[in-house]
Amino acid sequence: MNLKKIVLIVIFMTGAMGSTSLLASTELSEDEAADFAEFADPDPWYRINRITHRFNAFLDKNLIRPIAIGYRAVVPQMARNGVSNVFHNLADVNNVVNNLLQGKPGSAGSDLGRLLINTTIGLGGLFDPASQMGLVEHQEDFGQTFGRWGISTGPYVVLPGLGPSNVRDGVSRLLDGVTDPVRYLYPVTHRNGVYAMRLLQQRTDLLTAESVVFGDEYIFYRDAFLQRRDYLVNDGKVSDPFADDF
Numbered sequence: 001m002n003l004k005k006i007v008l009i010v011i012f013m014t015g016a017m018g019s020t021s022l023l024a025s026t027e028l029s030e031d032e033a034a035d036f037a038e039f040a041d042p043d044p045w046y047r048i049n050r051i052t053h054r055f056n057a058f059l060d061k062n063l064i065r066p067i068a069i070g071y072r073a074v075v076p077q078m079a080r081n082g083v084s085n086v087f088h089n090l091a092d093v094n095n096v097v098n099n100l101l102q103g104k105p106g107s108a109g110s111d112l113g114r115l116l117i118n119t120t121i122g123l124g125g126l127f128d129p130a131s132q133m134g135l136v137e138h139q140e141d142f143g144q145t146f147g148r149w150g151i152s153t154g155p156y157v158v159l160p161g162l163g164p165s166n167v168r169d170g171v172s173r174l175l176d177g178v179t180d181p182v183r184y185l186y187p188v189t190h191r192n193g194v195y196a197m198r199l200l201q202q203r204t205d206l207l208t209a210e211s212v213v214f215g216d217e218y219i220f221y222r223d224a225f226l227q228r229r230d231y232l233v234n235d236g237k238v239s240d241p242f243a244d245d246f
Helices: 003-018 030-036 046-074 077-101 105-120 142-148 167-178 188-212 217-233
Strands: 156-159 163-166
Touching: 046 156, 046 188, 046 217, 077 105, 077 142, 077 188, 142 167, 142 217, 156 167, 156 217, 163 167, 163 217
Parallel strands: none
Antiparallel strands: 156 163
16 A cells, blocks of 8 residues: 555544544545545634634634744844754755655755755755755645645644644655654753744744734634645635635
């Protein structure tokens, strides 16, 4: 059984719990399973997602956000840019792998060039000379790769401590971790420190975007996530599953 079939089965099984009916047949082709996973309602787990969202918001408000604000106040912009550049450089490993899996050799070559140049000339990624040379970063992950392969997203889900996701992207996080260079950093205490630093940098980068949030926060984050993922998977073509809500 190949990877695509495994992901289809996971999405099918979890999606069945949130659907209103089950198919009578116990054997499905890949196409039938993908069609079944296309929910009329992308958010069938709305109630539990709301609860998880409130938990994440509480954790962010009382712990993560205050630390991010302090980090931004204490650490100079140039230093924060350097930290951000390092993590973007590490992410190019995953970008290269997923561009190849999606049949995009040009993008893979660009990201490989970025990785080599920024790791050497850019002093381990602290600086980003590759962008000045015209090499554009192509942000890809296994969730996008599965989407390009035609695998359905499955239901929308809010992950504790991680935020908005869907079944397909949740499964893909396991493979994203495999291609993450930080995973192979030892000792484990150093690895966990880098993970924490990356989370802090990401949260700090989001501080400037908070002013655009309006209305129901849960709905805003849900729709923004779904539209962005759709945009990334389809390379710029967006569909809105909640268009009828407005």
